[in-house]
Amino acid sequence: MDENDLYSDAYxxxxxxxxxxxxxxxxxPEEVARILHGLDVKDAHVLDIGCGTGGIAVSLVRDHGAAHVTGIDIxxxxxxxxxxHAAEAGLTDRIAIRAVEPGPLDFADGSFGIVFSKDSIIHIADKEGLAADVFRVLEPGGWFAASDWLISHDDEPSADMKRYIEAEGLDFAMASPARYEAALKAAGFENVxxxxxxxxxxxxxxxxxxxMTGKARVGLVDRFGSELxxxxxxxWKAMVKVLxxxxxxxxxLRGQRPR
Ligand SMILES: C[S@@+](CC[C@H](N)C(=O)[O-])C[C@H]1O[C@@H](n2cnc3c(N)ncnc32)[C@H](O)[C@@H]1O
Known part of the structure; x- marks a missing residue:
């Protein structure tokens, strides 16, 4: 394991x-279902950008009937x-996980019926470039369906927000709803x-x-140590404040590539 991994095994x-x-x-899986509500995932080929530890890829196949999920993560x-997790679920024939470098999506045009992502685009600063690339790898008529952590405005973050971002210590690149919407529309998405x-x-x-601070604390400290x-x-305290x-x-977030 690379000691510089932001998402370490312990974390x-x-x-x-x-x-x-x-x-x-x-x-x-309930929030994943809400993100996908009304979209036809059954038999679709799905790309999951920032698939993390794979619970969502399993849910996409098991709960939503995706034909195949390609999960990518850095x-x-x-x-x-x-x-x-894919192997434990017996889904190695329907889930492929790929370690990638940050940057353009390494897939041919029109490869996927659905591009999914959950709370990962926050790590990608170039929202406009990503929107254009997602559009490119979608089939005509295909959907981008995602969730992400946004900041409510495009001005300087408040002192509380700066404290929160610093506390996370992750490479957050938060952007506003207006910027995401403009990026999706500029890429060509409709039904945004x-x-x-x-x-x-x-x-x-x-x-x-x-x-974390109540009954569960003792068990968490036993398992992970008090520092973590x-x-x-x-x-979480800093996050609750800005929430x-x-x-x-x-x-x-969602948008459709025109047919
Ligand atoms: C908050 S986690 C979410 C993981 C998963 N989607 C979930 O909801 O459980 C964000 C993930 O995005 C990944 N990530 C960050 N930058 C990325 C990039 N440029 N391409 C793909 N994945 C990335 C991180 O490594 C991390 O696993």
Whole structure:
């Protein structure tokens, strides 16, 4: 394992306790289903950008009937866990996990019926380039369906937001709903829709913080040590603040490549 991995095994294991095995973001398979609501995933070839530890790839096949999922991620520990989860689910013939370098998507034009992504585009600064590339790899009529962590405006982040981003220590490149919408439309997407999930995650994140500081704390400290747990408590406290102000506003995003 590369010691520079942002999503290390220990961090991924901690997040699995908070968010569920195979998930590095909140909401589990229920939130995935809400992102995909109304879209026909059955028999589709799906690309999952930033597949993390693979719980979503498994859900896309098992719960939504995708014919095949290609999950890509830049972190070796995440790819290894995702490959293991696909194998444990008996889905190695329908899930392929690929470690990639950040940059353009290495797939032919029109390769996928659906491009999915959950809470990973926050790590990709060039939203416009990504939107154009996603459009390119979609079949005509295909859908981009994603969620991501956004900032509510394009101005200088508030002091609370800066503190939160610094506390995360990840390579966050947050952008506003207006910027995402413009990027999708400029790429050629139609039926573009953004849904603000701030109220939902503000409530969930408060519960997660209560879990970490309450009854679950002893078990978490036993397993991960107090340093990692205390660090995450500080991250969650900073995050809850900017969720409550509305500045941190997770969104669902979707758009269709015209037929
Ligand atoms: C918050 S995690 C979400 C993982 C997964 N989608 C989930 O919801 O469980 C973000 C993931 O994006 C990956 N990532 C960051 N930059 C990326 C890039 N340029 N291409 C693909 N994956 C990337 C990270 O390694 C990490 O696994």
């Amino acid at each position: 991924n294991d901690f997040l699995a306790v908070v968010w569920g095995e195979g998930y590095l973001s909140p909401g589990g 972190e070796a520990p995440a790819c290894a866990a995702a490959t293991r 829709r953004l849904v603000n999930r701030n109220a939902w995650y503000a409530a969930v994140a408060r519960q997660e913080l209560d879990q 747990v205390d660090h995450n408590v500080e991250v 409550e102000s509305g500045e941190h506003c997770p969104h669902h």
